Amino acid sequence: MILEAVGEDVSREGLQDTPKRVAKMYAEVFSGLKEDPKEYFKTVFHEGHEELVLVKDIPFYSMCEHHLVPFFGKAHIAYIPRDGVVTGLSKLARAVETVSKRPQLQERITSSIAESLMETLNPHGVYVMVEAEHMCMTMRGIKKPGAKTVTAVSRGILETDAVKRSEVITYINMN
Ligand SMILES: Nc1nc2c(ncn2[C@@H]2O[C@H](COP(=O)(O)OP(=O)(O)OP(=O)(O)O)[C@@H](O)[C@H]2O)c(=O)[nH]1
Ligand SMILES: [Zn+2]
Structure with a gap:
């Protein structure tokens, strides 16, 4: 229907399987709708580690819910465990993957990861x-390639304690 609407000849060879390919692609890029990031954080270890855990530079690709074009970049997730309860490191990256693979807003990706962690691990x-970088701001519309959006959510002690929070930000900015 999109190809017809833009005036394409939908019978030409290259386009014949395009609806099928696009359907398959959307099933993949929106597969996170069927998953709950909180499920991953059920994998826990009792390690007695009460200090910072940070997994940074987790790459992600998501789809802007307004234009259905990609936005992509990196996520950084930090938490301070309570009672030494930590989750698997890969589970943080899995949560990013799950919430990215939905029609999204960058703010919602950020807050839903934070809330999921708070609700399951109950960390400090x-x-x-x-x-x-949002392709709806680079390839179309205002066309500002290179413009970067940063969103951050803090909860618990990392919301109330500015010194601890700036320590985390220093680690994020470190190479
Ligand atoms: N807050 C937020 N806005 C986003 C995100 N992704 C895209 N947008 C914005 O959503 C807005 C939609 O604005 P509209 O005026 O409804 O749509 P539009 O006419 O296509 O807007 P332009 O992009 O300005 O051409 C735009 O300003 C986008 O930049 C996101 O993750 N978070
Ligand atoms: Zn957009």
């Missing part, structure tokens, strides 16, 4: 930062 604090 969480800090999530997401930086991304």
Whole structure:
């Protein structure tokens, strides 16, 4: 229907399988709708580690819900465990993957990861930062390639304690 609407000849060879390919692609890029990031954080280890855990530079690709074009970048997830309860490191990246693979807003990716962690691990604090380039701002519309959006959500002690939060931000900015 999109190809017809833009005036394409939908019978030409290259386009014949395009509806099928696009359907398959959307099933893949929106597969996170069927998943709950909180499920991943059920994998826990009792390690007695009460200090910072940070997994940074987690790459992600998502789809802007306004234009259905990609936005992509990196997510950084930090938390301070309570009672030494930590989750698997890969589970943080899996949560990013799940919430990215939905029609999204960058703010919602950021806050839903933070809330999921707070609700499951009940840590002392969480800090999530997401930086991304939105193709709806680069290839169309205002056309500002290179413009970067940064969103951050802090919860618990990382919301109330500015010193601890700036320590986390220093680690995020470190190479
Ligand atoms: N807050 C937020 N806005 C977003 C995100 N992704 C895209 N947008 C914005 O959503 C807005 C939609 O604005 P509209 O005026 O309804 O749509 P539009 O006419 O296509 O807007 P332009 O992009 O300005 O041409 C735009 O300003 C986009 O930049 C996001 O993750 N978070
Ligand atoms: Zn957009």
